Amino acid sequence: MAPAPLVLWSVPRSGSTAFERMMSERGDHLVLSEPFSRAYYDGPEQQSSRFPVSAPDATVAGVADDLLRAAANERVFVKDMAYHARAGATPELLARFTNTFLIRDPAWSVPSFAARWPDFTDDELGFDALAALVERVDGLGRAVVLIDGDDLRDDPAGVVAAWCAAVDISFDEAALHWSPGRRPGWDRWSDWHEQTARSSGFLPREPSPPPASDDPRIEAAVAGATPVYEALRAERLRPGGA
Secondary structure, three states, rough: OOOOOOEEEEEOOOOOOHHHHHHHHOOOOOEOOOOOOHHHHHHHOOOOOOOOOOOOOOHHHHHHHHHHHHHHOOOOOOOOEEHHHHHOOHHHHHHOOOOEEEHHHHHHHHHHHHOOOOOOHHHHHOOHHHHHHHHHHHOOOOOOOOOEEEHHOOOHHHHHHHHHHHHHOOOOOOEOOOOOOOOOOOOOOOOHHHHHHHEEEEOOOOOOOOOOOOOOOHHHHHHHHHHHHHHOOOOOOOOOHO
């Protein structure tokens, strides 16, 4: 039986693109970048008016079916934002995947997101959506495999090794380093991937404190997301599988 698609559900600005790049470097998975974004932004079930409907066939269920068809022929890894799929990611749909999760302190992720999209919505910040998917996966009786972006920056080898063990794939330490450059599938969100495109590995954590903001929307968003983040972080996977 072919392995189920392996999915990393993330919040934005969490290091998810670097994780995707690491999976691409391994060379043993078909790596797909944010396929559910078409359903969220472009499809008939769109949850945002940021873009016009331009993909009338793009639904959450339809994207999931495409991933399952691909996984019948080769191992598939998907990196996506949890909010892209929350509306249609029923427990029955999630049961067809191997689901893992990536979070990051909103004191860092929210200002970083707002710097690119000042008109962000709370939904796009992603924390409530990721928590909802975690709850659905937990309700299936499956282990919740969740990692923190700051842990990943502090100890890439330890966190990736623990994640690989949790999803039953081999750990490839050589894949922690790569040649700079863009990857297939990055075209739509190319400006969001500039830092990873310039990188050759996971970047270390910033030594300075999180950026201060005098924007009330950003302050409120950070305050609202922090309790969700802290509750999720308490369940995070640590190096060694702790």
